[in-house]
Structure formats: structure tokens, C-alpha cells
Amino acid sequence: MRPAPGPPFRAEHIGSLLRPPELLRAREQHAAGKLDRAGLRAIEDAAIADVVKLQEGLGLQVITDGEFRRGTYSDSFTSAGISGVKIEMTEDQGWTKSQSHGHRMARRIPKVVDRIAWQGPQNAEDFRYLKSLTARTPKITLPGPCYIHYRAGRANISRAAYPDLDAFWSDLVAAYAQEMRSLADAGCGYLQIDETSLVKLGDPRVRQLLAERGDDWRDLLRSYIGVVNAVVAAAPKGMTIGIHVCRSQDPSWQADVGYDPISEPLFTEMQVDTYFLEYDNARAGTFAPLRSVPAGKFVVLGLVASRSTEVESADALERRIEEASREIKLEQLGLSPQCGFSTSAAEHVAVTEAVEKAKLARVVEVARQVWGSA
Numbered sequence: 001m002r003p004a005p006g007p008p009f010r011a012e013h014i015g016s017l018l019r020p021p022e023l024l025r026a027r028e029q030h031a032a033g034k035l036d037r038a039g040l041r042a043i044e045d046a047a048i049a050d051v052v053k054l055q056e057g058l059g060l061q062v063i064t065d066g067e068f069r070r071g072t073y074s075d076s077f078t079s080a081g082i083s084g085v086k087i088e089m090t091e092d093q094g095w096t097k098s099q100s101h102g103h104r105m106a107r108r109i110p111k112v113v114d115r116i117a118w119q120g121p122q123n124a125e126d127f128r129y130l131k132s133l134t135a136r137t138p139k140i141t142l143p144g145p146c147y148i149h150y151r152a153g154r155a156n157i158s159r160a161a162y163p164d165l166d167a168f169w170s171d172l173v174a175a176y177a178q179e180m181r182s183l184a185d186a187g188c189g190y191l192q193i194d195e196t197s198l199v200k201l202g203d204p205r206v207r208q209l210l211a212e213r214g215d216d217w218r219d220l221l222r223s224y225i226g227v228v229n230a231v232v233a234a235a236p237k238g239m240t241i242g243i244h245v246c247r248s249q250d251p252s253w254q255a256d257v258g259y260d261p262i263s264e265p266l267f268t269e270m271q272v273d274t275y276f277l278e279y280d281n282a283r284a285g286t287f288a289p290l291r292s293v294p295a296g297k298f299v300v301l302g303l304v305a306s307r308s309t310e311v312e313s314a315d316a317l318e319r320r321i322e323e324a325s326r327e328i329k330l331e332q333l334g335l336s337p338q339c340g341f342s343t344s345a346a347e348h349v350a351v352t353e354a355v356e357k358a359k360l361a362r363v364v365e366v367a368r369q370v371w372g373s374a
Helices: 021-031 037-058 124-132 149-151 165-185 200-202 204-212 217-233 259-269 290-291 314-324 353-371
Strands: 082-090 108-118 140-143 190-195 241-245 275-278 299-303 334-337
Touching: 021 037, 021 165, 037 124, 037 353, 082 165, 082 290, 108 149, 124 140, 140 241, 149 204, 149 217, 165 217, 190 217, 200 204, 200 217, 200 259, 204 217, 217 259, 259 290, 275 314, 299 314, 299 353, 314 334, 334 353
Parallel strands: 140 190, 190 241, 241 275, 275 299, 299 334
Antiparallel strands: 082 108
8 A cells, every 4th residue: 555645644643752750850940940941941952852763763754842842732832822811720610521520620721811912933943943853754733722712611701802702713813823834934844733622522511511601512513613724724835734633631531422423524524634533442432433534534543542551462453443444445544642642741641651662663563564654
């Protein structure tokens, strides 16, 4: 079988990699005022150079900086790249965690307190450094545009700043457009958008909670797909964009539903050609929704569990890929871990670097066996 015309590639990964202990110590020292920004950046640079060599040594054609300069996935843009948004911790509003008593758990709420505006390049310099380290394809990730509204709800979006939500979405899309142009100017041709909201709209408990705050999940699905389409339409010519439909690393944050309720609009109305789908456990459901994927679109199957210490066997992964190929053509598929290995610098990491390396190596191995290339 001919290679995938990457990007995307047959063997992919989702971005974040395990941060080395010396980098975590440096971040702690910087936060405590014991290490200046230049000192932290020098340690980040060295760690990124090492992790690029690791990815190349494993045979990956797609290379990231491991998200080593971030505290969490959204730091790359919405936490610092735009003005008008303030993060607050709350215990009485929750729309994500799937515990037995519902979704009401303490977590970060993005509150929109003023008009949103681009704050200047947040990732361009970091991308230039990554690109300088490899002749392979560097990929960068940005948080999806929908999670601010999903988590905040209308009640946490200032009516003084935004009497209607059309202006909110317009300002947000404009900020993404400026950020993507700055990345393109730095040589970026491959962008992954991590969208955490979409799959949760299929969960009946989420739908109930959304209704309680005055939102219909079907309206949100249409709106969110429209916003992603607007961001993609604003991307510079020649930039490949894939959407990671993320269920989050924390098992209690997983939506308890497959892709079935959102598959038709997700695959036919969303104007992206590449989807990174998490398929590592039973919550993700069957491969049947992949029947809706049009010809010409590419699906990366996240079959390798990035939080499990067990390294999946090649035979088991090949069987899963064969099962998926009954619903979608084999040439439209690739393979990856289901999510990043460390989406937050503060989280407890379940796997070791040895396990991470073994899992990424297995992804490359299986890609070569199934498709003839990684």
C-alpha cells in the first residue's frame, strides 16, 4: 500500500510527551522565583532537543516539542495568547467530569470579562526552534476554540463586552487567524487542534446539564462545527489542519458515549480532512460511525492507551485496525496513542519513559506492517 501523503502520517502521536524530572524541577524553581526566564528556557531547549532525537530514533516522521514549554494544553493560546479571558476555579459549576453523581466537579472556568483580542505570537518562536532541530515534519498543537463557551456558558461571557454571541465568536476566530498566520510565517505547515467539547455533547448527562443552563446540545454542535470551520477557513494556504476529538487524559473526564450521536455532522459538515479519534477503551464505542467518513478524509485511530502501563501487542492492534477497515477504507487510516502522554505538567503520570518509548515504537512497527510505511 502506498504511504500516506503526510502529513498526516500512518504513525502519529498527539503532541505531549513525558516531561523529564529536570524540566519539572526547573518549572518549579521558576514559579518560586529561583530561576529566571532565560534559565528556564535554556533547560526547555535542551529537553526539547533530546525529545526530538527520541522521536526520530523511534522512526516517527511527525515531530513535536512534547509541549515542554506548557503547563497544560491550553497554555499555548487561550491562557496567554488572547486578552479578555480570566480563569477561575469553581466548585459549584461543572460540565466535564463523569462521576457517578454527575458532572458537577471543581475545575477551571474560563470567564470572558472583556473583548477578546490576539496578544501577539505565542508559539512562533517556539516553533522556529523545533523546526531548526529536525528535517522531518514538525507539528504544533493549539487548544480548540469551543471549550471557552462550553465550560463558561453564556452566564460567564460578559454581556457588556458581548451583547450577542456572534461578536464573541467573530473575535475568537480572528485571534486564531492571526495566531495561525504567525505560525505559518515561522514555517509551520502542520497544525493539530485539540477540541475537548465535541464528543461530550453525545453524553446524556451532559445534555441534561446543558439544558439546565439553557443550551440545547444540538444547537451547540452546529455552532461548534461552524466555529471550527471558520478557524480552518482562516488558516494560511498550505497549512494542514487536523482535529483531535479529545476525551481528556483523566479517566473521570471521559464522555460516556461513542461518536455515534455526532458522527454525521462531525465527518460530513466539519471542513477538516484529518481526524484524531480516541479509541482506546469501551467508552469510545464501535467503529460503526466511521461509515460516515467521506472518501478523501483521513482518520488516525487512537488505539494505544497513553495512560496504561501495558504495551499493546502488534497482533491486537492489527486486529483492531482490520475491524475498523470494515467500516472505512484501510488507506484512509493511521495509528496513534489515544491522547498525549502528559497533557499537564502538574498531573500524575501513569507511565514511565520506557513505556512511552515502547508504545510509540509499537505504533511505528504496526504502521509499517499494515501500510508499509510510518
